[in-house]
Amino acid sequence: MSTNHNRPLSEVEIRVKALESLLVEKGLIDPAAVDALIDAYEHKIGPRNGAKVVARAWTDPDYKQRLLVDGTKAIAELGFSGVQGEDMVVIENTPQVHNVLVCTLCSCYPWPTLGLPPVWYKSAPYRSRVVSEPRGVLQEFGLELADSVQVRVWDSTAELRYMVLPERPAGTEGWTEDALAELVTRDAMIGVTKVVVPGK
Amino acid sequence: MAISPEQALAAAAAGASARVAQAMTPRFNVGDHVMVSNINPPGHTRMPRYIRGKRGVIARDHGVFIFPDTYAAGRGERPQHVYSVRFTSHELWGTHGRANDELFVDVWDDYMERA
Structure with missing residues (x-):
């Protein structure tokens, strides 16, 4: 230290x-x-791992299918596994449904793919408010969702660890997996932001 | 023996799942309506207070896991199914809820009754 x-x-x-x-x-x-x-x-262990998982899912429909059916196994295909990622569930954001993650009881978080949780994720205000007023919290992260979009909050109170598969941004058709992975942020995989193309 | 760097890294890489390789008939099926029991145990529990006494629907069956309430107290693993239970925003937050928004909470079998 x-x-x-x-x-x-x-x-x-x-x-x-x-x-x-x-x-x-x-x-x-x-x-x-x-x-x-x-x-x-x-x-070594941080959100760049999760970004690789997301980019693979965006470019390989079969992989995406496996990821949504058995997250643990599909993530292990890319070499990511271990403590706090033993039993993974991946949930997909769509134009109609926006998912966001929390652990209201403590700070449960998928370490092998996202690393250690950010301080705000562990804070009492995030944990209490994202369940009772998720749209307000998302607004504070700069994310405005239309009323027609359903918000789903996932509280990881048990042994499952969650990761959000964000929507692939428009205008990235034909991009390589590596270039796509560069776009994916930790916050987008928690579900408090979307993935955006810089400058757009 | 002191834990070595190699042992520490191996433990982190291996993890330690609380999943139990034991086939058990689930008490609930996906789509079943449930009510979370209004229990207030004095010891460790993993049931958040905001779902106690609330009604939801079984969304996923995650399989069989150790039950932390008994395990933490040295009273055994008591393996059972854990489910993702879907609650409407209105069910949990009343008039402050939002139509259409939902919350999914992972809930052990012992925490619920059929509704």
């Missing part, structure tokens, strides 16, 4: 340091194990 001498450590930082030193002192973990996990979730 980098140290900034200009400010005191936050309560969370102090707690994390205390927990880590206890685990090390008691011989339960090698400090290098913590570094390895931090490195993995900072550099």
Whole structure:
């Protein structure tokens, strides 16, 4: 952890340091194990994985079908699996239906495809408000939905982890899978925004 | 033995599913109308308060999973089906709900009754 001498450590930082030193002192973990996990979730496991899944689904109708029927298996085809992604469900946004994800009880989130959850996803205001006034929350993310679009909120209260398959934006016909993956954002796979083509 | 970097990464890559490989007859079928029980257990539960006593429809059967309420208390796995249950916005939020909008919540078998 980098140290900034200009400010005191936050309560969370102090707690994390205390927990880590206890685990090390008691011989339960090698400090290098913590570094390895931090490195993995900072550099290898994150929303670029989910973006590859989305781009594949946009370009391969058979893959998309498999993804919507058995998300866990189809995501594993691309090499993404593991803790907090053991049992995946992928739900599709359409012009008629907009899906958005939450874990009202805590912070459940599909780590292998989206990485660790953003702070706002874990915050009490998001968790309480997105279920009771989803359209208001989506507006705050800059997403205005027509009254005719149905909003579906998915609360991952159990062991399933969800990911939204966003709509492929218009004007991307003929794009390569890699170019499409570049467009896909974490927030679009949570369902708080749509995928857009920059400059359009 | 202290957990090594290799062990930590292997554990993260392997995961640990709470799914139970045990065939059980589901109590509910997709399309069944259900009511979430108004239970308020003193210990761990994974049923959010905002669906207690509310009516919904079984949308998906996710299969059989460990029941956290008993497992967390050291009272066994008590495996059972988990379903995605669809609630209308109006059912959960009354007059502040929005016609046509819906919420899907994952609910264990033990949390529900037939409606």
